[in-house]
Amino acid sequence: xxxxxxxxxxxxxxxxxxxxETFSDNASFVTRDLSCRTGPDRxxxxxxxxxxxxxxxxxxxxxxxxxxxxxxxxQFDLKVLGSLYSAGKVEVIDDWxxxxxxxxxxxxxxxxxxxxxxxxxxxxxxxxxxIGEPKIEVxxxxxxxxxxxxxxxxxxxxxxxxxxxxxxxxxYIIGTQSRTKxxxxxxxxxxxxxxxxxxxxxxxxxxxxxxxxNTQIEELxxxxxxxxxxxxxxxxxxxxxxxxxxRGKAVILTDGTPIALIAPTTFFEMLHPxxxxxxxxxxxxxxxxxxxxxxxxxxxxxxLYIALTTFHLEMIPTPLMMAFxxxxxxxxxxxxxxxLIMETAFEILREASLRLxxxxxxxxxxxxxxxxxxxxxxxxxxxxxxxxxxxxxxxxSFTIPSFGTALSIRLLRFxxxxxxxxxxxxxxxxxxxxxxxxxxxxxxIGVPYLNxxxxxxxxxxxxxxxxxxxxxxxGTGSREPDYDKNIx
Amino acid sequence: MTKTFLSALWVPLLxxxxxxxxxxxxxxxxxxxxxxxxxxxxxxxxxxxxxSYSIMPMAGGADQPGxxxxxxxxxxxxxxxxxxxNLKSQAGKTLIWVHNxxxxxxxxxxxxxxxxxxxxLTRNRQIRMSSxxxxxxxxxxxxxxxxxxxxxxxxNDLLGKIRNENAWGKNVAIPLHDIADRYGSPDRxxxxxxxxxxxDGDMQGQKAELKGAAVFNRGRLAGWIEGDDVLVYRxxxxxxxxxxxxxxxxxxxxxxAMTFLVRESKHSVRTSFRRGVPVVxxxxxxxxxxxxxxxxxxxxxxxxxxQMERLVSKELEKMMDTSLHHYQREVKVDILGWADLFAAxxxxxxxxxxxxxxxxxxxxxxxxTVDVKIEKLGLIRVLKx
Numbered sequence: 004x005x006x007x008x009x010x011x012x013x014x015x016x017x018x019x020x021x022x023x024e025t026f027s028d029n030a031s032f033v034t035r036d037l038s039c040r041t042g043p044d045r046x047x048x049x050x051x052x053x054x055x056x057x058x059x060x061x062x063x064x065x066x067x068x069x070x071x072x073x074x075x076x077x078q079f080d081l082k083v084l085g086s087l088y089s090a091g092k093v094e095v096i097d098d099w100x101x102x103x104x105x106x107x108x109x110x111x112x113x114x115x116x117x118x119x120x121x122x123x124x125x126x127x128x129x130x131x132x133x134i135g136e137p138k139i140e141v142x143x144x145x146x147x148x149x150x151x152x153x154x155x156x157x158x159x160x161x162x163x164x165x166x167x168x169x170x171x172x173x174x175y176i177i178g179t180q181s182r183t184k185x186x187x188x189x190x191x192x193x194x195x196x197x198x199x200x201x202x203x204x205x206x207x208x209x210x211x212x213x214x215x216x217n218t219q220i221e222e223l224x225x226x227x228x229x230x231x232x233x234x235x236x237x238x239x240x241x242x243x244x245x246x247x248x249x250r251g252k253a254v255i256l257t258d259g260t261p262i263a264l265i266a267p268t269t270f271f272e273m274l275h276p277x278x279x280x281x282x283x284x285x286x287x288x289x290x291x292x293x294x295x296x297x298x299x300x301x302x303x304x305x306x307l308y309i310a311l312t313t314f315h316l317e318m319i320p321t322p323l324m325m326a327f328x329x330x331x332x333x334x335x336x337x338x339x340x341x342x343l344i345m346e347t348a349f350e351i352l353r354e355a356s357l358r359l360x361x362x363x364x365x366x367x368x369x370x371x372x373x374x375x376x377x378x379x380x381x382x383x384x385x386x387x388x389x390x391x392x393x394x395x396x397x398x399x400s401f402t403i404p405s406f407g408t409a410l411s412i413r414l415l416r417f418x419x420x421x422x423x424x425x426x427x428x429x430x431x432x433x434x435x436x437x438x439x440x441x442x443x444x445x446x447x448i449g450v451p452y453l454n455x456x457x458x459x460x461x462x463x464x465x466x467x468x469x470x471x472x473x474x475x476x477x478g479t480g481s482r483e484p485d486y487d488k489n490i491x
Numbered sequence: 492m493t494k495t496f497l498s499a500l501w502v503p504l505l506x507x508x509x510x511x512x513x514x515x516x517x518x519x520x521x522x523x524x525x526x527x528x529x530x531x532x533x534x535x536x537x538x539x540x541x542x543s544y545s546i547m548p549m550a551g552g553a554d555q556p557g558x559x560x561x562x563x564x565x566x567x568x569x570x571x572x573x574x575x576x577n578l579k580s581q582a583g584k585t586l587i588w589v590h591n592x593x594x595x596x597x598x599x600x601x602x603x604x605x606x607x608x609x610x611x612l613t614r615n616r617q618i619r620m621s622s623x624x625x626x627x628x629x630x631x632x633x634x635x636x637x638x639x640x641x642x643x644x645x646x647n648d649l650l651g652k653i654r655n656e657n658a659w660g661k662n663v664a665i666p667l668h669d670i671a672d673r674y675g676s677p678d679r680x681x682x683x684x685x686x687x688x689x690x691d692g693d694m695q696g697q698k699a700e701l702k703g704a705a706v707f708n709r710g711r712l713a714g715w716i717e718g719d720d721v722l723v724y725r726x727x728x729x730x731x732x733x734x735x736x737x738x739x740x741x742x743x744x745x746x747x748a749m750t751f752l753v754r755e756s757k758h759s760v761r762t763s764f765r766r767g768v769p770v771v772x773x774x775x776x777x778x779x780x781x782x783x784x785x786x787x788x789x790x791x792x793x794x795x796x797x798q799m800e801r802l803v804s805k806e807l808e809k810m811m812d813t814s815l816h817h818y819q820r821e822v823k824v825d826i827l828g829w830a831d832l833f834a835a836x837x838x839x840x841x842x843x844x845x846x847x848x849x850x851x852x853x854x855x856x857x858x859x860t861v862d863v864k865i866e867k868l869g870l871i872r873v874l875k876x
Contacts, residue, residue, distance in 0.1 A: 229496065313516045317589035317619075321646075324524060324590055325546060329559055331520045333550025338518060383550070424516075441496050 009099050011121065015114035018121070019047055025103060032106075037068055037083065046083050050111035056128025060111055064090045064124070080115050087113055087122055094123040104182055131156065139406060140240050144281035149239040154184050154258035160241040161188065161256075165248060169193070175206050178214035184258040185220065188244075193251035198267065198448060202253050217257040217264050224266060226446045231414055233407030234447040236268035243277040267450035270442060271468075274298065276404035279470055287470040295468075297399035302412050304396035305342045306423035306431050308388065312338050314427030330387040339424035341385045345393040346416070348375055353397070523547045523562060523584035526646035527593040529631030530571060530608055532600035538567050539600075541574035542632040544645050547584055561644060563635050571611040588617035592646050594624045594667065595686060597631035601705065601712035609710075613671050620668035623653065626705035626712060628687035637688050637699040645699075652701040653684075660722040660738040662701050678848045679831055680708040680824035682724060685715060708824040716822065723814035726755055727773065727827055733758065739782060742806045744799055750783040751803055753863070762832045764840050771829055771857045773811070779803055780867035796865050803863040811859045819853045829855065 012018050019034055026032035031053045037046040050060070067086040074082065087093055094110075096102055097120040102112060109127035134156065137149035150157045158172065169192055175185045187206055189199050205224050214220070217237070225234040238244060239262050244254050247265045255264040274294055279287040311318055312327060319327065334341065352371050376394070379385045396416070403409040415438065422430030445452035455464065465471065529542035542565040549560045564581045568574030578586070596608055612618050627634050639648045653664040665683040673681040682704040688697040703717040704724065716724070725732040733755045741750045757776035762769065779800075781790075789795050818826055830848055834841045844851045 227496075312519045316517060316519065316522070316587055321524075321526070321590045321592070324519075325559060327519055328522075328524065328546065328548040331518075332548030332558070334520055337516075444495060 011097060011099060011119050013117055013119050015045065015047060015116040015118075018114045019049065021099070022049055022102065026106075035065075037065065037072075045079065045116045047114050048111050049106070049114070050126075051106050051109075054107070054109040054129055055111050055126045059128065060126050064111075080117060083113070083115060084122065087124060091124050091126075094125075096121045096123055107182065134160070137239050140238060140243070140276060140278075140404070142276070142278040142281060145240070145277055146242050148241060150241065150256075150261040150263060152259050152261050154186065154256055157241070157256050157261075157263070158186060158188075161244055161248075161254075164241060164245045165190075170248065173203060173206075175209075177206070177209050177211065177220075179210075179212050181213040181215065183214040185214070185217075186256045187253060188248060188256065189253040190248050190251065193249065194253060195251065198450070199253060201448060202255075202266065206255075214257070215259065217255060217260045217262060220255055220257060221264055224448060226448060230441065230445055231411040232270070232442070232445060232452070233273070233405065233411065234266075234268065234445065234452065236265040236272060236405065237262045237407070238265060238277075239263075240277055246277065246280065267447035269447065269450065269454040270408075270452050271455070273405035273408040274403065278404075284470045284472045291469065294402055294404075297402040298412065301396050301400035301403065301409075302416060303419065303431065303435075304392050304399065305346060305389075305416060306419040306434075307428075308392045309338050309342055309420060310423040310427040310431055312388075313424065327386075327388055333383050334386045336384070337424075338389070339420065341389045342393065342420060343417075345376075345379070345385055345389050346396075346420070348379075349393055349397050350413070517585055517587065520548060521585055522587045523582060525586055525588050525591050526644070527595060527635060527649070528588075528591060529565075529595040529597065529627070529635050530600050531597035531631050532604045534599060534603050538569065539571050539574045539604075540565060540567050540597075540630075540632060541571060541578060542635050543578060543586070544635045545584075545586065546644060546646075559644070565632050571607060588615075589619065591617075591619060592622050593649055594618070594622055595627050595631040595634050596624065597627050598629060598712065600631070601626045601707075603711070605707070605711050609671065609674055612667060618667070620671065621666050623649075623664045623684060624667050624670050625649075625664065625684040625686045625701070628685060628715070633688055633697070634686050634699050637697045640698050649699075649701065656701075657735045658737055660725055660736050661703070661718055663704050663721055663725055663732065664701070673828070674707075674710060676828075676831070677709065678825060678834075678845070679828045680706060680713065680826045681828075682706050682716065682721075682826050706822055706824050706826055713824055714822055716817070716826075719810055720814045720817055723811050724826060726758075726775065727760065727811070730758065740779075740803065740806060740810075742799075742802050744788070744802055747784055747786045747788055749781060749785075749788075749799070751779040751865070752782045753777050753779045753803070753807070760832065762829065762836050764837060765856075767840075769829075769833060769840075769844065769851065769855045771832075771855060773857060773859045775807075775811075775859070775861050777803075777807065777861065777863045778866045779863050781865065781869050790868050800863045800865050803865075804861045807861040807863065808859050811861070812857075815857050815859070819855065819857075823849070823853055825852050 012021070023032070023034065029051075031051045033048075033050055033052045035048045035050075037048070048060070048065070050057075064087060067090065068083055071082040071086045072079070084093075094105065096105060096112070102121060102123075105112060105123045108125065109129065110123045110125045112121040112123045114121055131153040132151045134148050134151055136147050140149075148160060150160070162170070167190070169190045171189055171191055173187045175187070176182050177185050185206065187202060189202075202224065206220070209220065209223055211219060221233075221235045221237070222228065227234065236247075238247075244263050244265065248254055252265050252267060255266070257264075275291065279291065282290070312331075316324065331338075336344070352375070355371070376390045380387050380390055400409050400413055403412060419431060419434045422434040424430075426433070442453050443451075455466070462471075523545040524547070525543045525545045527544040529540075529544075531540040531542070532538070533540070542563065545562045545564070546559050547562055549558050564578055566574050566577035566581065568577050594612060596605070600608060612624075613620075635645065637645075639645055641648050641651070643651075652662075656662050656664065663682065663684055665681070670681060670683055673679060684701060685703040685705045686699055686701050687703075689700050690697060703715055704721045705712055706714045706716055722738055725736055737752055737754045739750050740753050741748060743749075754777060755775060756778050757774075759772075759774045761772045761774075763772065764770065818824065825848070829852070834845075
């Protein structure tokens with residue numbers, strides 16, 4: 004498909020010949036003469052039959068053309084083009100290199116003899132998944148639609164919710180071979196101009212052959228590639244995208260990915276799912292507190308247990324200590340190894356249940372966890388408290404709304420366990436210190452990752468942690484760039 | 492950015508290099524949890540005996556969880572630390588002292604080498620200052636071997652007895668940090684709990700009983716007090732000792748025997764000098780409820796209640812006077828710490844009497860005023876014949 008930029012012939016026969024050469028050995032490529040009346044090679048359609056709705060093309064365009072050709076007056080080419088223009092938006096292409104691309108966008112091109120250009124019309128005839136319910140970000144009261152693989156439908160879901168001309172959408176075609184459509188969305192007046200310019204520059208400069216998923220874009224625009232923390236949020240929910248846009252963030256939609264990217268993002272936004280907006284503020288806050296606790300449990304659970312039972316025996320209340328003693332009697336492994344075995348087993352089970360078919364996945368994971376946990380305890384390989392701690396930690400990590408953040412927390416648990424087994428709470432404190440320093444130095448496209456942790460004014464700071472009732476919330480009509488105002 | 496992150500990773504790595512980090516690990520499968528220790532002293536041979544009561548995990552059989560077993564060990568040595576270290580020759584497990592709750596000191600040790608014991612206890616890092624120091628009548632080691640009535644572990648049983656003392660008041664458990672505070676004072680004495688073994692026919696052996704208190708003066712055991720004397724100590728002492736204490740008091744009203752449950756609600760101890768004589772004014776307020784009456788009384792009559800209140804007040808005043816008399820004239824130890832009160836509130840006059848405090852103390856005039864309010868008559872108002 005390597006095409007040089009060169010003009011088209013005046014003769015449609017030559018053009019078709021050239022196009023047939025380009026699409027040699029392609030079974031889907033179809034050329035179709037318009038009519039016997041026009042004579043050979045005077046006007047012809049070319050398209051890819053798997054992408055184009057052939058029925059529509061025949062009924063709406065070609066039949067009309069044939070009828071028009073029977074009319075006595077007017078010239079041949081005007082008749083043909085006239086019926087084409089009445090069928091839809093026509094694109095005039097006068098560069099060879101653009102023709103195959105247009106065909107791959109589910110277009111049909113019409114060659115007319117004597118015209119040094121082609122006339123293209125889009126007639127997509129392929130099927131896409133219909134709009135479904137969110138699979139990952141499930142909620143109780145919010146809207147139930149989620150993005151699909153089709154870029155335009157995704158975009159339409161956003162337009163339906165944001166009816167303002169302030170919403171800017173810039174389209175990019177990325178990938179020399181995949182020619183994937185990528186759209187950058189942001190709201191003028193809300194998004195920081197510099198950030199928007201930065202994103203535009205980065206997207207425009209993006210080079211690759213095949214862009215399959217937006218993780219490739221994420222890799223490109225994130226500031227720190229080595230950080231375990233995701234610096235770009237992603238969502239499958241249009242309502243979350245709209246909230247983000249209205250808070251001055253940019254959203255990137257990629258064709259073929261049912262997930263939108265949101266940038267810049269801060270750490271605390273990863274902890275607050277859109278569900279929070281749809282609940283009354285008491286409950287939303289309660290859940291937020293629970294989520295903060297579970298964040299710490301999932302990060303420190305096993306390491307705290309290791310530190311307490313191997314270094315700081317005095318920190319455990321005596322009755323609890325006695326309970327630990329009974330369950331630990333006769334266990335052959337040190338606590339760290341026990342915890343490591345169980346954590347690894349847990350990760351394996353989790354991964355296995357993800358990869359298995361949905362129908363068996365859940366039951367297998369539950370049975371596997373029960374059997375492995377119970378059998379390991381019964382046979383005296385691991386002690387009961389470790390099983391409880393690991394199970395608690397695992398369940399806690401599921402409450403973190405952002406999948407990427409949950410992954411990074413899961414990963415960071417292991418070095419912390421190692422530190423705890425080596426230096427107790429001191430090691431954990433050091434590990435946490437390093438983690439905190441890292442989070443402080445992290446940026447999401449230029450915005451500090453821990454952004455409103457010490458924002459100016461108590462309201463902004465407070466809103467970071469709790470969801471205030473509507474009266475106390477900042478007005479949303481602000482024209483200031485307020486990307487750091489991350490709670491509605 | 493990456494550079495800073497990577498260089499920050501060196502911080503914990505450097506910490507690992509610090510000596511003494513990893514050898515501190517103690518696996519809880521390999522430990523014996525010491526929950527009570529006993530210290531005895533043989534004056535003639537100048538030998539200390541150190542006993543420990545530990546709890547150890549024991550592996551259960553197949554399909555069974557582990558269980559706890561108890562282990563009492565004892566060893567001798569020329570100093571407390573030496574005897575404690577000699578214990579290691581008998582221990583098959585790492586001894587962990589941080590969960591120790593009870594330090595039982597033998598009578599002889601308390602009389603003759605209490606200063607060494609206090610030095611050892613306060614100097615040692617693994618001994619918790621919140622553990623209770625109890626003096627044993629007889630050898631401390633015997634208390635650790637005594638049978639426990641509830642069948643529970645000794646330390647749990649003792650802890651339960653200390654919890655129960657708030658419903659009784661005739662024993663007292665003082666944590667080590669309070670003793671360490673008072674131990675250094677040359678003027679005041681202090682008391683702490685007392686444990687003794689009593690013969691129990693049903694159990695075919697000795698059982699430990701927490702009752703009464705040991706009186707210390709000038710850093711050594713000076714004697715014992717029992718019964719109401721301990722109760723009065725608690726009522727006149729710090730708030731933590733009387734705040735949740737509810738004790739029973741039986742009085743005779745006309746021909747009826749009545750038992751009241753009494754709780755202290757207000758407490759004021761004022762010191763002054765009147766014509767050069769140190770005076771302590773004690774004003775206590777109690778609330779009482781009727782716990783038991785053995786015949787019918789016209790309780791609906793407010794004047795009867797008033798009379799009862801006066802009666803109970805009198806009885807309590809009498810009880811206090813008797814006990815204070817006992818402290819001042821017979822025990823002759825300032826266990827309530829009046830010396831500290833005089834020194835704090837009347838420093839100038841205190842300087843004059845400081846030197847002769849041991850002779851002045853028995854002559855200190857104590858005025859006790861008790862005010863009782865009967866608040867509850869119980870569920871039934873009138874007991875019918």
